Amino acid sequence: MAVFAIIASSAPQLLKAAVTTQYGASHFQFTDNVWFVSDTGTTKDVADKLGISDGKVGALGAVLQFGAYSGRATGSVWTWMQQFPETRPNG
Numbered sequence: 001m002a003v004f005a006i007i008a009s010s011a012p013q014l015l016k017a018a019v020t021t022q023y024g025a026s027h028f029q030f031t032d033n034v035w036f037v038s039d040t041g042t043t044k045d046v047a048d049k050l051g052i053s054d055g056k057v058g059a060l061g062a063v064l065q066f067g068a069y070s071g072r073a074t075g076s077v078w079t080w081m082q083q084f085p086e087t088r089p090n091g
Contacts, residue, residue: 001038003087004046004065008033011059018050018057028080030073038084 008015012033019027019035028036039046043063044053051057068088069081081087 001040001084001086002042002065003036003038003067003081003084004043004063005030006035006037006046006050006061006063008059008061010061011057014057014059015050015052015061018052018059022049028077030077036080 006015006019015033016029016035019029019037023035023037023039026038030036037046039049041049043065047053047061047063050061050063052059052061052063067086068090070090078089081089
């Protein structure tokens with residue numbers, strides 16, 4: 001499965017509800033307006049599932065697919081990422 005970052009640029013509480021509804025406990029909330037999810041689809045598929053594409057969710061946002069990561073964050077971020085062999089640490 002691919003890993004995606006979902007970034008809310010408005011109404012993050014609405015997008016958070018959509019992420020939680022669609023992905024349940026399998027998502028990771030990185031910040032108040034950014035979530036990581038895994039999905040078998042494309043960025044468009046994820047945006048459609050969340051109601052971003054058609055505006056149904058009532059929030060503006062972007063969906064980015066990524067295959068590598070690096071940075072400084074809490075250990076829980078890296079633990080979540082390590083579940084997905086599709087992503088490479090220190091990309």
